[in-house]
Amino acid sequence: MIENHTPLPSFCLFEEKMLTCKSPKLFLIDIKQFKNIILTYGDEGGSRVLSAFHDLLLTFATEHEMELFALFDDTFALLIDTPFELSKMEHLISALSREMEHILIPYEGKILTLNVHIGISFDHFEGLQKAQKALLVAKAENQLFVTYSEFANILMNENEEAIEAMIKTAIEEGQIVLHFQSIIDKNSTVLCYEALLRLAYHNTLQSPKLFLKIAKKRHFYDRLLESIAQKALTLAKQKGIKIALNLSWEDLQDQERLAFIETTFSNQPIILEIEYKKEIPFEPFKEALQQLKHANITLSLDNVCDSSLLEFCDGGLIDIVKVHGSLIRNLCTDEHARFTCNTILELCKAKNIQTVATHLNSQTTLETVRTLGFDLFQGYIIDQPHAFE
Template sequence: MIDALTKVSSHSAFEDKLLTCKSPKLFLVDIKQFKNINLAFGDEGGNFVLCAFSLTLQSFAKAHEMELFRIKDDKFILLLDTPFELSKMECITLSLRDTIQRLSYAYQNQNIDLAVHIGISFDHYEPLEKAHKALLVAKAENQPFVTYSEFANMLMNENEEAIESMIKGAIDNGQIVLHFQAIVDHNEQPSYYEALLRLAYHQTVQSPKLFLKIAKERNLYDALFKSIANKVAQLSDQTHLRLALNLSSEDIVNPEYLSFLKTCFSGKDIVLEIQYDQRTSLDVLQNAIRELKEMGLSIALDNVDNEELIHTFETEMIDIVKVYGELIRHLALDASAQFTCKAMVAFCKSKNIQIVATQLNAKAVVEAARELDFDFFQGYIFEQPHTLT
C-alpha cells in the first residue's frame, strides 16, 4: 500500500504494520503552515514540497532503520520498532530535529522554506493518538518537538488547577531528575559535567523548556530552582567531580536566587553556565558574577553565536565560552560559520578564556572544530547523557 503522490507507504500500510509492532516508537512530523505554501505556490508547488520532504525523511529513516509513512496531507510518521532506551531515543530525536529544521527546496527559481513540528510517542497503547496530542502541544507552545507524557497531555486540559497540581507533583516527588554530559578535552577526557534536566515520566524525553515555561507562569519556579541546585551540590560532594549548572541571566540577578546559590555552592567546584538575555541589566549581572567568582565558582557564557557578545563582559569575568550549537552544526559546510567560530576562538585564546564546541554529533564537524583549535568538545558523538549515581 503506497501513497500515490510521494511513493512512500500509506496510512493503511502504517495501520497494518502497527499490528505487528512489539515496541512502536512514533515520530509524527507536520509541516508548519503548509496551507500557506499551497496558497503561494499552488497545488503543484505544494505537491513538489511533499515529495521533496518525503525524500528527506526517507533518507533519515533508512539511516536509522526506521520506516516512513504518509499519514495525511502534510503529516508523516517515522516508525521504529525497538525497546525503549533513553539515550538512543534522545539521540534519534535530536538528530531528526537537526535534519529537518530550516529545510529549503528550490522550486521554479524560488526557495520554499519549511519549518516543522514533531509529536512523539513511545507508548504501545494508542501511539498515534498520543503522538497527535504531543504534536498539538508542540504547536501550541511553538516547540520543535514534544514527547507524549502525562504532563504534555495535561497541558491540553483547560483545568488550571490540574495543571498546577501536575507540576507541583513532579517537583515534590522528585520526577525532575538530572542527567549529565561530559565536556571533554582533545584527548576526550572529561573536564567537567553539565547537568541536563529530564522529566522522569514513564518513557519520555520531554523537553524541559516546556516544563520550565509553565512552572514560571504558575509561580512554581522557586521550588524547582532550589531543588535542582541542591541536587547538583549534593552530587558534587558525593562524586567529587566538577559539575555545571545552566542558568539564565534572570536567575543570576534575582537577589534571593543569588544568595541561595552562594550558600548552596560554597566551597564546591561548580561551573555556572549563564545564558545572557539582553533584557537583563548588564551592570547588575556583572556585579552578581563578581560575587560568585569571589567564592571560587567558574562562569561560562552559554549559547554564544558572535564575538561581540563576549566583548560585552569585562575582562577576566568569563572563564568559559560555549558556542551556540546550531552554529557548530554548520561548521563543516558553512564558510560563514567557520569564520565566526575562528574569530571567537582567536579572541578567547587572547583573553585566556576556554572555548567549547557544543552539540557535536558528526565526525566531520568534530574534525572541523579540532582544526579551529577549540579547547573542549561536547555532544552525543562523545557521550550520551547519564546519571552520576
C-alpha cells in the same frame, strides 16, 4: 500536493505497518507555518517546501533505520520498531530535535525558515492517536516535541488543580531528575558534567522546556530551581566534580532569583551556562553577568553562533564559550560555518576564553574541531547523558 514530487508510502501502508510492529516508536512531525507558506507562495511553493522537507526527513530516517510516511498534508511520520531503551530513545529524540532546530529551504532566491512540532508515542496500543494527542500539546504549548504520557494527558485537560498537583508531586517525589553529559579536554580529561533536566515518569522522555514553562506559569519555578541547585551542589561535592547548569535571561532578570543564584553558587564547583539572544538588552545582561562574576562564579556563554557579543564583553567576564551545534554540524560542508567558527576561536583565544565544540556525533566532525583548535568537546560520540548512581 507532495505526490507530484516525492512519492511516499501512503497512510494505508502506514496503518498496515503499525499492525505488524511489535514495539512501535512513532514520531509525528508537523510544519508549524505551512498554511502561511501556501498563502504566500501558492501550491507550487508548498510542494517545493514539502519535497525539500521530505528529503531531509528521509536522510534522517535512513541514518537511524526508521521508515518515513506522508500521512496528510504537511504531517509526516517516522516509525521504528524497537524495544524501549531509555538511552536509545533519548539519543533518537535528541538527534531529531537537533535536525529540526534550524531548517532552511531555498525557494525562488529566498531562504525559508521552517519550524516544526513533534508528537511522540512509545506505546504499542493506539500509537497514532497518542502521538496525535502529544502533537496537539506540542502545538498548544509551542514546544518542539512532546511525548505522550499521563503528563501530556493532564495538560490536554487543562485542569489547573491537576497540573499544579502533578508539578508538586514531581518535585517532592524526585520525578524531575538530572542526567549528565561530560565535557572533555584534548586529553580526554573531564572538565565538567552538564546537567540535563529529565522528567522520570513511566518510561517517557519529556521536553524540559515544557515542564519549566508550566512551572513558571503555575508559580513553582523557584521551588524547582532550589531543588535542582541543591541536587547539583550535593552531587558535585560528593563526587568531587564540576557541574554545569543552564540558566536563561529570565532567571537573571528577576532580581530575587539573581540574588539566590549569586548566593547559592558563589565559590562553588558549578559552571553557569547562559544563552544570549539578540532580543535581550545587552547592558542589563552584561550587568547581571558582572554581578555573578564578582561572586567568583564560572560563566559559560551558551549556543554562540557569531562573534558579535564577544567583541563587547570585557576580558575575564566570560570563562567559556559553547559554539552553537548548527555551526559544528555544518563545519565539514559549509564554508560560512567554518569561517564563523574560526572567527569565534580567534577572538576567544585573544580574550583567554575556553571554547567548546558541542553536538559532536561523528568521528569526522570530532577530528575537524580538534584540528581547528577547540579546547573542549561535548556530544554523543564522547558521552551519552546518564544518571550518577
